[in-house]
Amino acid sequence: MNELSKDELKLLIEKGRTPSLSIYMPTHRAGAEVQQNAIRLKNLLKEAEEGLLRGGRRAIEAEKFLEPVQALVKNSPFWRQQSNGLALFLCPDFFRTYRLPVEFLPSVVLAERFNVKPLLPLFNTEGRFYVLALSQKDVRLLVCSRYGVKETRPEGLPRDIDEALKVDPAGKRLRSRSSSSGGTGPRGSTAWTDEMYTKENVLRYLQQIDKSLRAILKDERDPLIFAGVEYVFSLYREVNTYAGLAETAIIGNPDQASAEELHALALPVVEPRFRREQEEARVRYLQSIGTGLASNNLEEIVPAAHHGRIGYLFVEVGREKWGTFDSRTGKAVLHNGGREGDEDLIDFAAIHTLGAGGKVYAIERDRMPDREPVAALFRY
Numbered sequence: 001m002n003e004l005s006k007d008e009l010k011l012l013i014e015k016g017r018t019p020s021l022s023i024y025m026p027t028h029r030a031g032a033e034v035q036q037n038a039i040r041l042k043n044l045l046k047e048a049e050e051g052l053l054r055g056g057r058r059a060i061e062a063e064k065f066l067e068p069v070q071a072l073v074k075n076s077p078f079w080r081q082q083s084n085g086l087a088l089f090l091c092p093d094f095f096r097t098y099r100l101p102v103e104f105l106p107s108v109v110l111a112e113r114f115n116v117k118p119l120l121p122l123f124n125t126e127g128r129f130y131v132l133a134l135s136q137k138d139v140r141l142l143v144c145s146r147y148g149v150k151e152t153r154p155e156g157l158p159r160d161i162d163e164a165l166k167v168d169p170a171g172k173r174l175r176s177r178s179s180s181s182g183g184t185g186p187r188g189s190t191a192w193t194d195e196m197y198t199k200e201n202v203l204r205y206l207q208q209i210d211k212s213l214r215a216i217l218k219d220e221r222d223p224l225i226f227a228g229v230e231y232v233f234s235l236y237r238e239v240n241t242y243a244g245l246a247e248t249a250i251i252g253n254p255d256q257a258s259a260e261e262l263h264a265l266a267l268p269v270v271e272p273r274f275r276r277e278q279e280e281a282r283v284r285y286l287q288s289i290g291t292g293l294a295s296n297n298l299e300e301i302v303p304a305a306h307h308g309r310i311g312y313l314f315v316e317v318g319r320e321k322w323g324t325f326d327s328r329t330g331k332a333v334l335h336n337g338g339r340e341g342d343e344d345l346i347d348f349a350a351i352h353t354l355g356a357g358g359k360v361y362a363i364e365r366d367r368m369p370d371r372e373p374v375a376a377l378f379r380y
Contacts, residue, residue: 003143003152004087004098006220006354009116009123012089012096013351016113019055019065020091021048024104024118027082037079037086038072044108045069051110068095083148089114101148105318117347120362121317123354129223129270130244131262132213133254134232136161136197139209141216142259142266149263156212161197164205202232207239214241223273225266227254246270278361281312285369285377293380296372298345299323302332305349308356309378313349316365316373320344346374 023044027037045066052062069090072078085104089096091114102122109115122128122145131142131149139157143150158164213224221243226233227250237245250265257265288294295301302325304310322338323345325331335342350360358379369375 003150004100004119004122006123008096008098009119010355012114012116013355015091015094016089016111017091018112019052019057019110020112020114021066021069021089022107022109022111022115023048023069023086023088023090024107025086026084026103026106027079027086027099029082029084034079034082037082038074040106041069041086042073044106045073047108048110051108055110065090065092072097087119101145101150111343113343115344115347117315117344117350117362120315120350120354120360123360129225129266130217131225131227131250131266132209133227133257133262134209134236135228135253135255136205138255140254140259141213142262144263144266146267149259151259154212154216156215158205158208158212161202161205164208165201199235202235203239206232206236210236210239210241217242217244220244223270225250225269227252227257227262227265229253246273278363281359281361281377282314282369285312285314285375288377293378294376295378296370296375298349298372298374299332299334301349301374301376302345303330304376304378305352305356305358306330308352308358309380310349310353310356310358310376311379312377313353313358313360314369314375315346315350315360315362316368317362319346319365319373321346321373349374349376 023041025037025040025044028034049062049066052065053059057065069088081099083099083101085100085102087098087100087104100119100122102118104118107115107118129144131144133140133142137160139153139159141152141154141157143152153159217224223246224242224244225246225248226236228236230249230251233249233251246269248269250262250269254262285294295304298321301310301313305313306325306327321334321344322342323332323334324342325345325348332345334345350362353360365373
């Protein structure tokens with residue numbers, strides 16, 4: 001099972017070639033209903049096989065192509081740990097599966113490249129954030145969306161302060177007291193009062209964590225919420241070099257909180273930021289109508305996306321607009337109902353906007369800037 005990241009999304013965009021199979025399905029996490037997961041995938045595979053046959057593939061070719069996905073149907077361990085949804089991508093010499101916190105509608109798409117549009121809400125500016133749960137005993141990085149959370153312990157992050165300082169913890173005593181910060185967070189906190197944990201040593205520990213996070217998050221700018229005691233948060237802000245660190249922290253001992261509890265505490269911290277960024281983009285779009293810097297005409301948006309001109313793109317979740325784009329002429333043409341050889345031009349615009357470093361908001365219809373299923377704010 002692969003971890004979905006922006007690098008993985010870029011890989012999906014680049015790797016797809018005919019035939020590219022994209023399968024999305026909801027999954028059950030536990031209980032007797034888990035058995036339905038394999039049955040649902042089996043039915044979707046039948047639909048995929050029929051599509052391959054209609055496209056001119058021989059039965060033996062279709063069966064051979066689908067083998068990697070077919071193997072999952074009887075793979076019991078695979079189904080024991082699921083989230084809300086499953087996404088699978090298969091093309092010649094390439095296969096990826098992602099367990100994701102989104103309840104996808106069942107779908108099968110065979111095309112010249114992968115259908116990644118259902119993944120876009122996970123990459124909205126409002127869609128992803130991180131929680132750094134940090135104490136002297138433990139370091140956890142939570143990868144979060146509005147839909148859920150996944151706890152990770154990336155390679156390179158110190159496991160605790162003793163590992164970072166390379167000291168033997170045997171015989172050391174650690175006194176505890178309740179947090180006096182008055183902040184909202186997990187109840188009670190472990191004070192960093194051991195004689196070994198001087199300010200200088202704690203700063204060394206935090207600098208290692210910051211350096212490791214920069215290597216892990218790279219050029220990300222998604223929000224990072226610190227979870228820990230107030231004293232350490234104040235020190236962490238001194239050494240932090242990650243641009244997305246939130247000013248508000250979850251104050252308390254994170255060791256006493258589950259990933260789900262920390263996720264719930266972090267959501268109110270990031271929500272205002274998410275709403276503000278999207279609202280600012282919406283207002284700029286509305287102010288730019290009629291200036292040549294904004295458009296809701298998909299036949300105009302697609303060439304602009306191809307050339308990397310879009311800074312912000314709003315797309316309506318679940319909407320498709322089929323047609324063609326000729327890169328030689330720079331012309332996009334919409335077709336009612338779709339024709340053979342067509343592709344979803346909304347998907348095309350979203351993929352190329354992301355690939356050029358633009359931001360894509362995949363949102364519900366009532367939150368779109370105007371009545372059209374796509375709206376773009378151009379860079380120039």
